[in-house]
Amino acid sequence: MMTTKMISRRHTLRLLGGAGAGLMSLSMPAIAQGSAGRVVVIGGGFGGATAAKYLKRANSKIQVTLVEPLQRYYTCPFTNLHFGGLRTFEQQGHNYNELRALGVQVIHALANDVDNKKKTVTLAGGRVLQYDKLILSPGIDIRWGELSGYDQSAAQLAPHAWQAGPQTQLLKRQLDAMPDGGTFILAAPENPFRCPPGPYERVSMIGHYFKTRKPKSKILVLDAKENFSKQGLFLDGWKKFYGEMIEWVPVSKGGKVVRVDAKSREVETEFGKIHKASVLNVVPPQKAGFIADRAGVTASNGWVPIKAETFESTQVADIYVIGDATAASPMPKSGFVANAQGKLAAAVIAASFAGRPAPTASWANTCYSLVAPDYGISVANVYDVVNGKLNEIKGSGGVSPRDASPEFRKLEADYGVAWYNAIANDAWGTKA
């Protein structure tokens, strides 16, 4: 594995300065041939699509190749509104036409392997791509089997729906088929996981669906945590809109699920209690997408450590990792943050190709959740780097006030939709 202590490419070039053009072109073929450098981006979600676009915006001469298996990409954010009956599934779908128009080479294939010494990416089917800089935006993989009984076949009966696509559609079909008076159980994982407020927005939206269509039904959230994102706001909203319908059980009260029986739709908690669901949604333990492991950038905890200033891997030079796969606390694993990290990585790489120092890092996050159709809540934060570490700027950010007016909640519900349309346009060029 290459280490960051290795002599940097720029330094190498400086050393080779007097050695003649022949050696130079061997050392940096892409730049010698008139391109500003070659970047391969793996993953076409919020992080990867944004990074590819902003690399081209920074310098159209950078050769950018985006590798994403899906021709149409569905986002996890806003699938909860689909469960609530407020959006169609297709409204979360995006394509890569704008990126192609910007000159990004988009390859719909799975990236199977990375050789971080030869600087190559091997695609399913054997095609090999050479890079000067690699951006990984692989999202999450499920830790199959870590939760007893929850493997890939169990997910066909008790969906996670934590990666948008067929899993989302499966959960929706199960909810639609559930008779009135049924019980929906969501098992929520320990931190860290993708989209911290996601499980709680999901039960809010399913609460709305039940209230309007199947009012005798119940919702049980079995949680492996004691606290969750925007907790006070969610609990207030549940009480206001769904009364006794939603019950949340924290870890201290026996909320942690330790075994899943997907066939009988039963879960067993740490306290030995068996709960039976009509529809069972398991949000399982997660880790960085497998390609990060292949690239040698994943740490033993399953996530990818990065240098705060640049989002370059701490383990392998010239590989930048963004989005949910990273260990970037205090930043959450959100689509907004993946997009913001993608823009930084793009700016850092463009500066590096131009021989300029990396720009000063800065990020923000905004995350809206919908509790009921006209009732939105949010959390926001601004981040910088202090002493080489990611830092939440003191005094900034926080959640919506608990005593806000109905007009305030309505505005935040509308702004949530406006956010989705804005970021989908920013990342994929999708017109609202």
Add this chain to the structure above:
Amino acid sequence: MDRKIFATATAAFLFLVSSGPLSAQSAADTAVLAGPCANCHGTNGKSNGKIPTLAGRPATALAAVMKAFKSETPTPATTIMNRIAKGYTDEQIEALAKYFAEQK
């Protein structure tokens, strides 16, 4: 050296020095700072929805609004910008305001 070329070269050099790494807020820094704004306000600050457009608005007006958000008495209809504005220094706000004023 031709006098005109010399003058131009000197001006270019001075420009590079003044806008280079010595300045606290370079153009590249400001573009990075402005990056997350696009996620709600639209790419280049051009909104495609209910959230206000930033592009092409006068820098003084943009800076004044941001500073009002940051103050202890933000505009009555504020929902989230008071929480976000507190994450930026006045110098950064001025740079962002100028950046978005120049976007088309």
